[in-house]
Amino acid sequence: MTLGPGGREPDAVTALAADAYVYGSPLVRTLHFVQSCLQEGYGTTAPAPFNAFAHADGPATPGTPVPYAPADLVDALAQLDLSGGPVRLHVPDTGGAYYVLRFTDAWSNSFAYLGSRATGTGKGDWLIVPPGWSGTVPDELSGVIDAPTSVVSVVGHLACDGPGDMPRVRALQQEFTLTHLGDRAHRTGLPAPESGVPRELRFFEELRVWMADFPASAADRAHQDRFQPLGLLEEGVSPYVSAGPGLVRALGRGLALGRLRVEEAARRVVSMPAGPYGSWRTIGHLRDHNVDHLGVGTLAAPEWKIADREASYLVRAVAARRGHRLPHGYEAVYATTARDSGGRPLSGAHAYVLRLAPPPPVRAFWSLTVYDRPGGRLVPDTAGRFAVGSRTPGLAYGADGSLTLHLSVSPPGDPRAAANWLPVPPGAFRAVMRLHVPAQPVLDGSYVLPAFGRA
Known part of the structure; x- marks a missing residue:
């Protein structure tokens, strides 16, 4: 037969x-993700046509349908179609505030970055060109981004310090613009x-x-x-x-x-715990499958590329399955844990302390967020504190620079502890530590996050 x-x-x-x-x-x-962004929207963003930005109304809240969405970043998504020619991208001056735009081709390869780490926070104009393009580049441009495929996803995040910071973020959102410069109409689907x-x-x-x-x-x-x-x-x-x-x-x-x-x-694929039972697991190398197209803002050092091409296909498949939020480790490292120092599941039935001595070494910022299990939703809190980290005002540090965080259903009675409090749900929960632009001790493993201890 x-x-x-x-x-x-x-x-x-x-x-x-x-x-x-x-x-x-x-x-x-x-490409299913691209279709979703074009037709239904994705997560916190509404649908938008090719070559247009879709901006979220704010950071994630307990009602956000995307599991484990960050509470201190505002999403910006754009799907580019370059079949009709280049697209011009304008980015505003964010005044030093963190942002990142990550460019991913149709095969899920992250091939370029713009933003705080990669290109700075000043304004600029970039030309995104399709494969094989050989036109003239205007002199006033900041640079050219060569796309490996004619469809590109731009996954962006803008730092946000809560609802009071949203007027600033909304003003920036209006300044992220895309202009189709091709001499032919681009596709609509x-x-x-x-x-x-x-x-x-x-x-x-x-x-x-x-x-x-x-x-x-x-x-x-x-x-x-x-x-x-x-x-x-x-x-x-x-x-x-x-x-x-x-x-x-x-x-x-x-x-x-x-x-x-x-x-x-x-x-x-997540790294095994580096310390005793109950330590954090990190994901820092899921994007290393891209070895062919390393453009603006990427690092081409051997430690960021998988040497075995066939082995990289499985890693690429895992990266695509786990979602579109994960960047290269040099842009951000995400660490997760659902157990305390004794290996017991984290639960709001107990109070916990996390002593960071010193706090995580980063060149942008770090933040800790907790989510309920198994849903991965943020914890409802009348005070509106869904994350705590290096940008949180009023934290009480020790004389040696250490920081002790307190996690419990109700706030601690001690004022210093209450300043460092993060609410947790009454049941099981997972903690996620996001380290944006991690310093070398994070990348080489010499800095190890401590485990949660029961208070």
């Missing part, structure tokens, strides 16, 4: 389909897969269509040639419209196997 263009047996097709899922799921996930494809093969049809429209790097294309027997490289009429039951079953099993492989890797 012929199962595909290569006439392979079911087990061979299944194994190849699993590899194709690991390789191609970042493209499919990223993504290339559509054929409608007659069975639901079970939808992933492979999307991968087939989008691989053709958004070519990978030359080295990756050499790798994806091995998927020819699956029909993924065929042009024109979809080979999946008339797929036989044997091919449908083999591809379905491969899809399930590939998903399982990515899910298992996602559980392993």
Whole structure:
């Protein structure tokens, strides 16, 4: 029985389909994210067309539908289509306040950064150009960002110190602008897969269509040639419209196997605890899969690139699965824990202290936020304190520069402890420490976050 263009047996097709899922799921996930941003909006942002910013109304609140959303950053999203030519981006002077714009191609590679760490906080104009573009660059521009694919996602965050800071943030939001400079109209949507494809093969049809429209790097294309027997490289009429039951079953099993492989890797990918039982887990190297397109604001040192290209495909799939918020570790490191120093689950039934001696070394800011489990929502608090960190006014530091944070359902009676208080839910919770522009001791592991102790 012929199962595909290569006439392979079911087990061979299944194994190849699993590899194709690991390789191609970042493209499919990223473009689903783009579609969501265009049509329904994402998280705290409303829908917006190509080449326009969508800004959140404020930082996350307990009602925000996105799990583990930050409480001290305001999201800014833009989906760029460069098929009609370059787009000009204007960024305002933020007056020293932290912000970042991260540029991600259709394959989920973060290939450029603008903002506090990468380019400073002054105003500027940047030209974002499609692959192979060779036009003239105006002299007054701050620089050029070469996009690896004609569709690009811009994921941005602006620091916000609470509701009272939103007038400043809203004024900045109005100054982030995108102008299409191409001599042809840009697309209004993504290339559509054929409608007659069975639901079970939808992933492979999307991968087939989008691989053709958004070519990978030359080295990756050499790798994806091995998927020819699956029909993924065929042009024109979809080979999946008339797929036989044997091919449908083999591809379905491969899809399930590939998903399982990515899910298992996602559980392993966070770094193991560096200290005793109950220490924090950090995610700092999920974006190191990009080795081909390292532009403005990226670091090309070996420690930020995965040497084994085939191994990088699995990491890329995990990064795409875990979401679009995670940047390279040199932009931000996120640490999470759900246990105390004794290995017991964190719960609002107890009060906790976290002694930071010294506080985390960062070049921008750090903040600690707690979320309920398993929902990942912020804790409702009448005082409106959803995070505490280096930008929090009125914290009480020790004479040696240390900082002791207090976490409990109700505020402590001692005024100094109350100044350093972060409310927690009555039940189980998870703590997330965000270290923006971490200093070298964080990156090399010589600075270790202490565990929570029961008060």
